[in-house]
Amino acid sequence: MPLLHRRVSKQTYQGILDKMKQRLSGWAASQLSFAGRITLTQSVLQAIPIYAMQTTNLPASIKTKIDQVCRRFLWSGNAKMRKMSLISWHTICQPKLTGGLGFKRLEIMNGALLLKVAWNLITEPGKLCAQVLATKYRVSLSDIPQSLPTRHGSHLWKSVGRVWDHAKRGLRWNVGNGLRVQFWWDCWATTSSPLAAFTLKPIPPELCDLYVADFVTADGNWNWPKFSYLLSHNAVMRIASVHPPSAWNGPDKAYWAAATHGKFTVKSAYDHLAQPSLQERDTIWRLAWSWKGPQSIKTFIWLVLHNRLKTRGELTSRHLTIDTHCERCGYELETTIHVLRDCPYSRSVWLRLLRDHNHQEFFNADLVGWLSRNLQASNKYPCSNLWRVMFGVAIWQIWFWRNHFIFTKEYWESDVIAMDIKVRATEIQ
Ligand SMILES: [Zn+2]
Numbered sequence: 001m002p003l004l005h006r007r008v009s010k011q012t013y014q015g016i017l018d019k020m021k022q023r024l025s026g027w028a029a030s031q032l033s034f035a036g037r038i039t040l041t042q043s044v045l046q047a048i049p050i051y052a053m054q055t056t057n058l059p060a061s062i063k064t065k066i067d068q069v070c071r072r073f074l075w076s077g078n079a080k081m082r083k084m085s086l087i088s089w090h091t092i093c094q095p096k097l098t099g100g101l102g103f104k105r106l107e108i109m110n111g112a113l114l115l116k117v118a119w120n121l122i123t124e125p126g127k128l129c130a131q132v133l134a135t136k137y138r139v140s141l142s143d144i145p146q147s148l149p150t151r152h153g154s155h156l157w158k159s160v161g162r163v164w165d166h167a168k169r170g171l172r173w174n175v176g177n178g179l180r181v182q183f184w185w186d187c188w189a190t191t192s193s194p195l196a197a198f199t200l201k202p203i204p205p206e207l208c209d210l211y212v213a214d215f216v217t218a219d220g221n222w223n224w225p226k227f228s229y230l231l232s233h234n235a236v237m238r239i240a241s242v243h244p245p246s247a248w249n250g251p252d253k254a255y256w257a258a259a260t261h262g263k264f265t266v267k268s269a270y271d272h273l274a275q276p277s278l279q280e281r282d283t284i285w286r287l288a289w290s291w292k293g294p295q296s297i298k299t300f301i302w303l304v305l306h307n308r309l310k311t312r313g314e315l316t317s318r319h320l321t322i323d324t325h326c327e328r329c330g331y332e333l334e335t336t337i338h339v340l341r342d343c344p345y346s347r348s349v350w351l352r353l354l355r356d357h358n359h360q361e362f363f364n365a366d367l368v369g370w371l372s373r374n375l376q377a378s379n380k381y382p383c384s385n386l387w388r389v390m391f392g393v394a395i396w397q398i399w400f401w402r403n404h405f406i407f408t409k410e411y412w413e414s415d416v417i418a419m420d421i422k423v424r425a426t427e428i429q
Helices: 010-025 034-045 060-076 106-123 128-136 155-169 224-230 233-240 266-274 284-289 295-305 312-317 336-342 344-354 359-364 367-375 384-408 414-428
Strands: 171-174 253-256
Touching (some): 034 060, 106 128, 106 253, 106 266, 155 171, 284 367, 295 384, 336 344, 336 367, 344 414
Antiparallel strands (some): 171 253
């Protein structure tokens, strides 16, 4: 990790933006599909600032510019051109299961990367880089400071100071020899809060800064009279369940509360910082991502689930056109469900595909109900797997067919479309 960075200046930041623009100029953006642009934005553009963010808290203005470049490329294939965003950037940055595309929010990513530096300083104070920093800023890392003195620090030091509190709050201890864990102020006996939160009366000053090892008798048992009168019954019971520290146990070991196995990872730090948006899970987004078939169709299904196809109805609501009619059948309002299912042209394709299915149910559901019933693995239709695939291919193909008609005024027979859908679906399956 580039811990001892050269001075951070405006050029450092400009370098990130230049690099992004350089990448963009190398891509034949007009040839790329939406699915292709998603992949490139996520795996290439969003990865460029990571190196700098490991040691620097990027200024908000730069983060905004980086997001802007990503956003414009995603929707228009071009860093400069503005184009209508069908889905807000905030939604794009939600996890896939809650309706987003799992893009990283720079602000949170930056925090998670800096948290890693803080975490390493806390858990590996013996490492060279930690020692260099500790000496330079005159802090002792063997006692974990409550906060970092950041006033005169370098850019890195100040950046780490910002997340120090988060690092401390995610810190839990397995007591070994008890020489590093502070009895009252660190989380070791309970997983929720330090013991200071469970006191019945003020902690006597002479006990205040002691370590866990200081509360053990000469024969290696807990020294109950020294502390039990200060604590609630529950807290005392918790301590009784912890082995008293002993030199034989080796050093105290820190673990990261936000990860399942206690091991700190940038991903778990990101998720930890991104809460509570992770809480609201909704199964409907699984429908798009668990659909088995080409990425371009998955992405299309995702857009449909958000009800964001550029139908006349949608364009009108964004004041981009005033004509709401369906250009194929003349129906007064072209909505997503109209284009994909109810327009007589689309309907005739479905009738060729449906055969034994329950027509009543199929043509009466609302958009979300219709999509979820037909995209779910366990639907009650015969040959449900093939149907699932066929349904995804069909809505995609019908949309393509509609666009082709609008742009060329050339009409394809519905038999041909239905045949095409069947062939494609069988190929995929
Ligand atoms: Zn129509």
